[in-house]
Amino acid sequence: MADLKVDLTAPNGRKITLPTGLFINNEFVKATSGEKITSINPTNEEAICDVEAASADDVDKAVKAARAALNHESWRDLSGTDKGALMHKLADLVEAEKDTLATIETWDNGKPYGDSLFDINEVTTTLRYYAGWADKIHGHTIPTNPKKFAYTVRHPIGVCGQIIPWNFPLAMAAWKLDAFIYPVSRQPDRQGWFPPGVINILNGHGKDAGHAIAAHLDIDKVAFTGSTATGKLIMKTASVNMKNITLETGGKSPLLVFEDADLEQAAKWSQFGIFGNSGQICTSTSRVLVHESVYDKFVELFKEAIKMLNKVGDPFEEGTFQGPQVTKAQYDKILSYVDVAKSEGATLAAGGVPYKGVGQGKGYFIEPTVFTNVKSDMTIYREEIFGPFVAISSFKTEDEAVAMANDSTYGLASAVFTQNIARAHRVADRIESGMCWINSSQDSDPRVPFGGVKQSGIGRELGEAGLAAYTSEKSIHVNLGTRL
Template identity: 35%
Template sequence: MEILANYINGELSKPQSNNYIDDQNPATTKVFAKIPLSDEIDLKFAIDSAEKAFPQWSGLPAKERAAYLIKISALINDNLEELALAESIDTGKPIQLAKTVDIPRAISNMEFFAHAITQFSSESHANEKSINYTLRKPLGVVGCISPWNLPLYLFTWKIAPALVTGNCVIAKPSEITPYTAFLLSKICIEAGLPKGVLNILHGTGPEIGNAIVQNKRIKAISFTGGTDTGKKIAEISAPMFRKISLELGGKNPALVFADCDLNKTVEELVRASFSNQGEICLCSSRLYIEKSIYEEFKSLFVEKVKNLKIGNPTNAANNMGALISAQHLEKVKSYIRLAKEEGGHLLCGDEKLELEKENSKGYFLRPHVFENLPNHCKVNQEEIFGPLVSLNSFRNENEAIRFANESDYGLASSIWTNDLSRAHRIGSKIETGIVWINCWMNRDLRTPFGGMKNSGLGREGGLEALRFFTETKNICIQF
């Protein structure tokens, strides 16, 4: 059994308490590693090392900081197979998904921000008497807390812009899926990243996560996770007048119009609904279909869902793996029971699941599709984060927009139509931070990423991320 370590001051280190927790494979329920249970003593050591490293790191030319990220990116690429397998074992996701999405995106994150910093310009404003110009300086020591569903993908999405803008980072991966962050520690050592620039602390949210958020020496917090936790971070950070970026939950609508390319739409929405077992904040969970094509869409959609292969995530033939934990599996099942109580008609999901012996105790669940659930019921309003979607019909554009916007969340949505005017018209009225038209999860890393309402605060990605991790200073010179 492997014993994971923290990464502090450029070295792998044990937690000061010498306490560990289990890292479990959700597809087999077997414990395969032990995770450090870090505390405030480990955090102090990490912040001390980060503050010591900050003057030299922030003083490096941007091109030199970028070179370290490029080297780390290349080493992630060199170790893609190992990292993909580790991600699959740690999360229960299909290895093909890790190979084609998670790890390649981690590579792209490091490369993108390495290049972006060299294009990061400041503003100047001249008049007849003076000129003003803007400087953007790193904040200092910042905290990055990432979730369990896309571990290395979202971990690098946060630390890359923080590092390349000259900050030193205290990073906490999820205690449920820490393995690839630990492997990244080894990669950073191999890349020669200066000591103290990046520190990775493992442990639970209530313990080390809360300690990071409470610590006044940390100048900003970038967090991805649940809305309730985001609210607590906001409450703690507000009196400190500290920058926070919160990427929170979603309950994402998809609007399907009669003039769409039906076969393509069905195929893409099956992927949008059930990728990563539905454990992506961007997954579509509320599907609204124009009444005239509802029955045809339903038939095609359910047929494709029934053909998805669920099982051992390390088998490349399988489309869906295991849910992350026993607790999460029970949560999703409770919503399935609730959907039936709320009057939903189950279209698929109760079929018997055949599993290999090794996976017989794993946290597997067939994708469930319901129809006829009221729009205001709990299943249509609360984030489930699993393989459960609902289908409903609408009569016209206004009704579709109303259904989509009747939610406390506002992260992402998709519109499926070949009418370009309609796409623009509806896209501007949907209350989500991201609107995809005739596609899903098409991500250009230059674009702002984030949600409205209970889906978050601030934006990540592109220049938005570089601005978040810097402080703006205006300098005025009179002629």
């Protein structure tokens, strides 16, 4: 529809014709309710544009389209090889539009432009990785006895509702297998493309569209990335028809620095691990635990790394490492923890205030914030803040370090810095987390499973393990001679 697009000129000068509708059944359409969502540029607090906001009725339309596509021969009978070819084609189109997609990501989200380009590369890499799997999903034959032949087949789990987070929307959509990204500035010919209904993309508020997805009786699976509190609500709502669920929720990931660590590298990785994406990463290593014998030296090196590497600024400017927080609400929430930390006795070592050095002083920028002398009963040690905010504590022994790392309701990621290879593996094994990095932070690869334990989620994404959540296994028994 002609009125479901808007011509924009981004801050970097790129001109974009942006579809603003809901993408249902291979068409952009208006929201049934007429409601819209305004995208705000977090760098200057100005409106970018309005997009349609899906209601429960729109979710129902998308589900009907997806169910029809699942059962239609154009998709149902398409070979795995041909489905893989479509995914490769999508990856090629995303790559061709990488500059436009990265521009939109930075403009709307506030992350540095280079980071947005990195995210687009992750989208294409993930799509191509799973395109390779498309014709390699198979069952097994199982020997039992001479009078029976048993085998298994794998079927798609059905219609999937994928709820994507705002911090890595493009990358997370690619991770979730079925929620593909549709190129924004040009559309491929309908011939040789995904059949109608296979991909449906809805803008919407969590309380409306998100709830409708979790509650819909004809959705077979819901996958969600976001806060633990919201994950619990989705889990409860999805139980209405016992949906299969994958949840990747909050984290308060520890980074352990032992006395034999390369402290300069540990400091630089710690800076990267907490201040990347303005601290808005579920796996951010926001609790740094340092052996008491090197604590003071580490803190000084960490502060030096911030000064050297952590440029706060306009996300479109070259060299910017930390952009603004995504929304005013997020900005206010993060700053509220500063007074809490002070009142509980932590020492403010750096930051803790808004950063006003961009443009006219507007935007949701926060100086990288460091608290030292943090105790395990303090709020900033226990709660996920989701911003450029780190708590640094000390430990005496390896056992104490592991106990402190595990003293959390979360268990998403962790990191260990030591040059003792035996200790590195031993501690990595003992920490209660879905992932552990040894002498690095924030490593991720589409071939390697991603997910957490405890209240950091259920299930895994990425790698071969990620496929298990999207198929069901059927057992077939063939009688070869037993007669009654």
